Amino acid sequence: MNDALVQFLRARLDDDGEDARAADPELSTVFTRIATFDPEMAADERHIMRHRPARAHYEVVAKRLMLDEVLSSRHLVTGDHCMDCPRVTEADGVGTATADRIRALNDAYRKKLGRDLRCAERCGRDARVHRTLELLALPYADHPDYMQAVAANRA
Secondary structure, eight states, X not given: OOSHHHHHHHHHHHHHHHHHHHSOHHHHHHXXXXXXXXXXXXXHHHHHHXXXXXXXXXXXXXXXXXXXXXXXXXXXXXXOTTTSOTTOOGXXXXXXXXXXXXXXXXXXXXXXXXXXXXXXXXXXXXXXXXXXXXXXXXXXXXXXXXXXXXXXXXX
16 A cells, blocks of 8 residues: 555644644634524634634544554455455464465465456455545645645555
């Protein structure tokens, strides 16, 4: 997997977190008071209140946890050589002997089929990770580095 999109996301989340910390704390206090007294407030005021620095901070925390969760997902290992994902490595929580066995089986498939088996043919973990990263990056589509990071993810 290409790390460009992961690095892009971490940098944008850092930016969002810094902006939330630097924001004027009085802003959320003012709009909370307005909401208390005027339930018919203007849409702009409701929007600003919903996106106050504290909420922005929690969104950054949640997105970081989602990013860590998706990156820690593992390829499928069932013990059935017909079902084990060909991309399994020791990082997926299997021992060296199991990873070696799966690599050997996939070498045999490669010779028989004339191509490598893909993760998508077994567990689909790589496609899920790539798609989730792209969805997490979508709010930053107006950033100048967005297209390059997404293109690297698809390569």
